[in-house]
Amino acid sequence: MFTSTTQIRVHYALTDQMGVVYHGRYAEFFEIGRSEAIRDLGFTYKDIEAMGVIMAVVEINIKYIRPIRYDDFINVKTTLTQLPTDHRVSFHSEIYSQDDQLLSKGIVTFYFLEAKNMQKTNMPEPLYNLLKGYF
Amino acid sequence: MFTSTTQIRVHYALTDQMGVVYHGRYAEFFEIGRSEAIRDLGFTYKDIEAMGVIMAVVEINIKYIRPIRYDDFINVKTTLTQLPTDHRVSFHSEIYSQDDQLLSKGIVTFYFLEAKNMQKTNMPEPLYNLLKGYF
Amino acid sequence: MFTSTTQIRVHYALTDQMGVVYHGRYAEFFEIGRSEAIRDLGFTYKDIEAMGVIMAVVEINIKYIRPIRYDDFINVKTTLTQLPTDHRVSFHSEIYSQDDQLLSKGIVTFYFLEAKNMQKTNMPEPLYNLLKGYF
Amino acid sequence: MFTSTTQIRVHYALTDQMGVVYHGRYAEFFEIGRSEAIRDLGFTYKDIEAMGVIMAVVEINIKYIRPIRYDDFINVKTTLTQLPTDHRVSFHSEIYSQDDQLLSKGIVTFYFLEAKNMQKTNMPEPLYNLLKGYF
Numbered sequence: 001m002f003t004s005t006t007q008i009r010v011h012y013a014l015t016d017q018m019g020v021v022y023h024g025r026y027a028e029f030f031e032i033g034r035s036e037a038i039r040d041l042g043f044t045y046k047d048i049e050a051m052g053v054i055m056a057v058v059e060i061n062i063k064y065i066r067p068i069r070y071d072d073f074i075n076v077k078t079t080l081t082q083l084p085t086d087h088r089v090s091f092h093s094e095i096y097s098q099d100d101q102l103l104s105k106g107i108v109t110f111y112f113l114e115a116k117n118m119q120k121t122n123m124p125e126p127l128y129n130l131l132k133g134y135f
Numbered sequence: 136m137f138t139s140t141t142q143i144r145v146h147y148a149l150t151d152q153m154g155v156v157y158h159g160r161y162a163e164f165f166e167i168g169r170s171e172a173i174r175d176l177g178f179t180y181k182d183i184e185a186m187g188v189i190m191a192v193v194e195i196n197i198k199y200i201r202p203i204r205y206d207d208f209i210n211v212k213t214t215l216t217q218l219p220t221d222h223r224v225s226f227h228s229e230i231y232s233q234d235d236q237l238l239s240k241g242i243v244t245f246y247f248l249e250a251k252n253m254q255k256t257n258m259p260e261p262l263y264n265l266l267k268g269y270f
Numbered sequence: 271m272f273t274s275t276t277q278i279r280v281h282y283a284l285t286d287q288m289g290v291v292y293h294g295r296y297a298e299f300f301e302i303g304r305s306e307a308i309r310d311l312g313f314t315y316k317d318i319e320a321m322g323v324i325m326a327v328v329e330i331n332i333k334y335i336r337p338i339r340y341d342d343f344i345n346v347k348t349t350l351t352q353l354p355t356d357h358r359v360s361f362h363s364e365i366y367s368q369d370d371q372l373l374s375k376g377i378v379t380f381y382f383l384e385a386k387n388m389q390k391t392n393m394p395e396p397l398y399n400l401l402k403g404y405f
Numbered sequence: 406m407f408t409s410t411t412q413i414r415v416h417y418a419l420t421d422q423m424g425v426v427y428h429g430r431y432a433e434f435f436e437i438g439r440s441e442a443i444r445d446l447g448f449t450y451k452d453i454e455a456m457g458v459i460m461a462v463v464e465i466n467i468k469y470i471r472p473i474r475y476d477d478f479i480n481v482k483t484t485l486t487q488l489p490t491d492h493r494v495s496f497h498s499e500i501y502s503q504d505d506q507l508l509s510k511g512i513v514t515f516y517f518l519e520a521k522n523m524q525k526t527n528m529p530e531p532l533y534n535l536l537k538g539y540f
Contacts, residue, residue: 011440012450013294013433015287017340022283023192023243024166027159028418035416035476045417046476057158061196070287071440071451108158146305147315148298148429150422152475157418163283170281170341180282181341205422206305206316293462293513294436297429327428331466378428 002080002134004037010072020067027060030093030108033076037091041130051124055089055110062106066097073098083128083135087112087120137215137269139172145207155202162195165228165243168211172226176265186259190224190245197241201232208233218263218270222247222255272350272404274307280342290337297330300363300378303346307361311400321394325359325380332376336367343368353398353405357382357390407485407539409442415477425472432465435498435513438481442496446535456529460494460515467511471502478503488533488540492517492525 008029016022035045048055068074075096080089088111095104114121122128143164151157170180183190203209210231215224223246230239249256257263278299286292305315318325338344345366350359358381365374384391392398413434421427440450453460473479480501485494493516500509519526527533 009437009440011433011437012286013292013436016282017285017287017289018189018191019287023195024159024162024283027162028416031159031418032414032416035414044476054153056153056202057199059196059198060158061194063194064192067191071449144302144305146298146302147421148301148427151417152420152422152424154422159418163281166283167279167281170279179341206314288459288461293465294429294432297432301429324423326423326472327469329466329468330428331464333464334462337461 002037002041002131003077004033004040005075005077006033006036008032008074008076010068010070010074012070015070020069023062023064026062026064026068026095026104026106027108029074029076029095029104030062030078030091030106033078033093034091034108037078037080038127041127043127043130048124048127049115052115053121053124054113054115056113057108058111059109060106062104064104066101066103068095068103074103080131080134083131084123087122089123137172137176137266138212139168139175140210140212141168141171143167143209143211145203145205145209147205150205155204158197158199161197161199161203161230161239161241162243164209164211164230164239165195165197165213165226165241168213168228169226169243172213172215173262176262178262178265183259183262184250187250188256188259189248189250191248192243193246194244195241197239199239201236201238203230203238209238215266215269218266219258222257224258272307272311272401273347274303274310275345275347276303276306278302278344278346280338280340280344282340285340290339293332293334296332296334296338296365296374296376297378299344299346299365299374300330300332300348300361300376303348303363304361304378307348307350308397311397313397313400318394318397319385321396322385323391323394324383324385326383327378328381329379330376332374334374336371336373338365338373344373350401350404353401354393357392359393407442407446407536408482409438409445410480410482411438411441413437413479413481415473415475415479417475420475425474428467428469431467431469431473431500431509431511432513434479434481434500434509435467435483435496435511438483438498439496439513442483442485443532446532448532448535453529453532454520456531457520458526458529459518459520461518462513463516464514465511467509469509471506471508473500473508479508485536485539488536489528492527494528
């Protein structure tokens with residue numbers, strides 16, 4: 001299992017007139033969490049794109065448990081529960097408050113695609129090699 | 136069953152550097168579809184809030200089937216498959232291209248809450264009355 | 271002078287916890303107005319990009335006169351006061367309420383650039399030809 | 406003069422299909438810079454709202470000098486060149502790359518308003534007192 005935690009300060013643009021973060025913006029919290037998780041491995045998503053591979057989202061599921069508000073300083077925990085062995089990868093995300101209450105959790109599933117022809121491909125080997133030690 | 140279809144022109148701000156609509160923005164397409172569905176009934180979400188009730192998102196699920204691109208003119212079909220009988224309501228959304236290809240589908244689930252104390256409540260009666268003829 | 275007016279329904283995602291549209295989102299209203307203005311000419315911004323030309327924003331100025339709120343149905347008026355004769359073009363935008371109150375106005379200035387080398391270029395000739403009759 | 410610098414990592418959602426940050430999103434960089442500048446003083450914008458005062462944007466001006474790209478780690482420098490003496494305050498923002506190139510600059514002007522009646526008011530005294538030592 002590979003896990004990484006990132007902190008995000010919630011800025012005003014993310015709120016809506018209900019006084020909480022708009023539900024559509026949670027995908028960005030998860031995105032930031034994934035990016036920083038990959039960076040923790042010594043790789044970046046930018047490196048993946050530079051190798052001619054893109055990660056196309058195929059499904060997202062988000063549960064909204066407690067509201068997230070302006071200026072909250074949240075912890076986004078990103079977990080890879082399984083080492084991908086084909087074109088598919090799922091990241092599990094959980095968002096926690098400063099006092100460790102679970103605010104949201106979600107799963108985002110991607111296909112690795114070759115940018116040049118949009119054909120399915122495997123996780124790039126350098127990333128796979130960095131990850132396999134965790135499983 | 137109650138169904139309503141809305142057209143949306145995809146503007147540039149919604150795209151990302153992959154050349155497609157960023158996955159987090161689909162929640163907005165669904166939101167616009169729901170708003171217009173309620174308006175088709177002769178009611179608005181603004182009326183709901185004016186009655187002291189808010190609809191808090193508790194879960195969202197989105198499947199990304201084919202990419203949506205800048206300047207696409209998409210049809211968002213919003214369906215209520217069941218008449219809500221308690222504090223819970225789920226909207227089913229499908230996005231179609233101009234040539235009727237399914238691009239995405241999703242489900243967004245809400246709780247009706249009283250704004251003043253955040254307690255669960257039922258769907259406001261005026262909206263319920265407008266809807267019940269469809270079921 | 272070339273002028274075009276577009277209507278936009280304000281959706282929830284655009285609001286912030288002040289109960290009004292977040293100031294950063296006005297750029298999107300102007301963008302939609304410009305796109306539809308070009309479409310009114312029988313051309314699209316997508317056509318411009320397909321010709322290998324991009325329009326890079328170099329400056330934006332926005333005045334916020336009266337708040338814009340959720341579910342408002344606004345008119346975005348886009349005006350080209352001068353026919354561009356070099357790589358530079360400025361669009362003037364005004365946003366009006368249904369009862370014709372001025373809510374915001376702004377100017378967005380672009381450079382036409384060749385996508386392949388990011389060198390300044392003139393407005394694509396087909397667009398220039400469609401516009402010159404208005405001046 | 407009061408100056409504060411904040412670092413921001415550019416996430417994917419901010420990009421558009423031109424491969425750069427969408428021009429409308431720069432307002433968010435400036436917002437984050439201002440928030441952190443106020444926090445550096447030992448105050449927060451949330452405290453201002455808790456005192457019944459809001460800061461309503463009345464004008465924004467942004468110059469786009471060099472593109473900002475995905476995964477860039479930018480420095481946002483926020484400067485108050487004058488101590489506000491009435492309801493009006495202007496923040497000057499500059500965005501720099503890691504190698505200290507100026508990418509963008511802008512000015513955002515606000516009115517301090519009493520939330521309860523939207524009447525103009527002065528900068529809240531606690532914030533004024535923290536700032537005056539810098540001028």
